[in-house]
Amino acid sequence: MPAMKDYEPMMSFGEDIAEMYRDALRGDEGAAVAFLEQLADRGPALELAIGTGRIALPLAARGVHVDGVDISPAMIAQLRAKPGGDEISVTVGDFADVPVPGHYRLIFVVWNTLFNLLTQEDQVRCFENVAAHLTENGSFVVEAYVPAFLYRLRNDQYVEAEAIQVNEVRLDVLRHDMATQMIEESHVSLSAAGVRLNPVVQRYAWPSEIDLMARIAGLRLKQRWGGWNRERFDSTSSIHISVYGR
Ligand SMILES: C[S@@+](CC[C@H](N)C(=O)[O-])C[C@H]1O[C@@H](n2cnc3c(N)ncnc32)[C@H](O)[C@@H]1O
Numbered sequence: 001m002p003a004m005k006d007y008e009p010m011m012s013f014g015e016d017i018a019e020m021y022r023d024a025l026r027g028d029e030g031a032a033v034a035f036l037e038q039l040a041d042r043g044p045a046l047e048l049a050i051g052t053g054r055i056a057l058p059l060a061a062r063g064v065h066v067d068g069v070d071i072s073p074a075m076i077a078q079l080r081a082k083p084g085g086d087e088i089s090v091t092v093g094d095f096a097d098v099p100v101p102g103h104y105r106l107i108f109v110v111w112n113t114l115f116n117l118l119t120q121e122d123q124v125r126c127f128e129n130v131a132a133h134l135t136e137n138g139s140f141v142v143e144a145y146v147p148a149f150l151y152r153l154r155n156d157q158y159v160e161a162e163a164i165q166v167n168e169v170r171l172d173v174l175r176h177d178m179a180t181q182m183i184e185e186s187h188v189s190l191s192a193a194g195v196r197l198n199p200v201v202q203r204y205a206w207p208s209e210i211d212l213m214a215r216i217a218g219l220r221l222k223q224r225w226g227g228w229n230r231e232r233f234d235s236t237s238s239i240h241i242s243v244y245g246r
Contacts, residue, residue, distance in 0.1 A: 003182040004201050009116055010072065012200040018074035021052045022081075026111075031228035032143075033058045036108060039139045039243065040064045045106040046133070048095035048126070049113040052078040053085055060084060067104075069095045096122045098129035107134060108141040114210070115144060115202035118182075123205065127217035131246075140219060140244040143228075146237055147204045150176050150183075167191055181205065207240050219244040 036045065036059055043065035047056045050068025052075055060066045061084060068090040070076050076092065079085045093099035095109065096117050107130050117123045130140050150156070153176060162170040168191035175184050180203075187198040205213075211221050222245045226237035233240055 003118070003177070003180065004184045004199060007184075007199055007201050009118070009201075012116075012198065013072035013075050015074045016196075017198060018052065018072065018078045021054075021075065022078045024052075025054065028228050029054060029058060032110065033062065035228045035230070035241070036106060036141065037062050037064055039141065040106040043106065044102070044104050045108070046098075046100060046104045048098070048107065048109040048130075049116065050079065050088070050090060051075045051111075053082055053088065055108075055110060056088060057082060057084050060088060064106075067091070067100060069093055069099060071095070096126040096129065098126070098133050100133065102133070103135045103138070104133055105135050105138050106141065107138070108143075110141075110143040112144050112202070114142055115183075115204050118201060118203045120203070120205075120209075120213075123203070123210075124213045124216055127213045127219065127244075131217040131219055134219075134246070136246065138245065139222070140214075142210060142242045142244070143239060144207075144210070144242075145204070145239050147206055148235075149238070150178075150204075162187065207242065210242065214244045219246060 032055055042063060045064050045066045047066060047068045050056050050070050056066045056068055066088055068088055070090060071094055076090050091099050114123060117126055134140060157175040160172040162172050168189060171188045173186050173188060183202045183204060185200050189196040221242060223243040224233045225231060225241040226233040228241060
């Protein structure tokens with residue numbers, strides 16, 4: 001199955017979506033920021049795919065010097081519009097390249113965003129470039145989902161009702177290809193205004209594959225948790241927080 005013909009990652013992070021992400025919170029931001037602050041040891045820190053600053057802004061507010069990389073001018077514009085957003089240096093580019101000078105005590109990529117790199121080669125390249133920008137005792141933190149939920153899908157796909165209102169129905173449509181480790185998804189809005197699509201494609205990886213990417217880049221797994229509050233990682237964990245270093 002070819003993954004969504006004509007898809008470009010930028011389609012997932014245009015102006016409409018950036019506005020939606022502006023105030024999107026998951027509820028575990030406080031714990032995530034405390035976890036990262038401890039590893040950053042005042043920094044400098046670099047967030048790959050910084051987005052609208054959900055994590056970077058509160059981390060910077062705690063005295064950690066934070067820089068960012070992101071590919072979407074619309075997401076960066078939302079970051080800039082927030083208090084403190086002007087003080088963060090953001091490089092526009094592909095985070096697989098880690099297109100920044102210098103070395104960081106902490107580099108992190110959260111909210112499954114590693115999987116927005118659509119090939120294994122790009123994901124490995126990301127690890128190699130991260131390793132080149134980490135200080136000797138620096139940490140690379142990856143937060144991602146555990147793909148176990150895919151085992152429970154019927155026919156490797158689902159359609160989920162996200163909202164059913166009198167004037168709008170929103171559906172989440174997803175299909176999985178085990179052979180390519182690709183997930184194609186679209187959030188579909190149906191209303192009198194018409195049909196709106198929000199496509200997104202991911203290449204997922206199991207934690208074990210991510211650990212091997214780290215080893216290819218000369219890094220090793222130092223810690224793995226099931227959540228930002230250092231919950232135990234076990235077979236019931238839906239996400240993992242993995243910390244890599246030399
Ligand atoms: C789900 S948002 C997460 C934003 C932020 N890290 C957070 O946790 O709120 C994903 C972000 O990844 C960025 N992105 C996706 N692919 C990228 C790439 N190849 N290089 C740089 N940024 C990318 C998008 O523009 C978007 O801002």
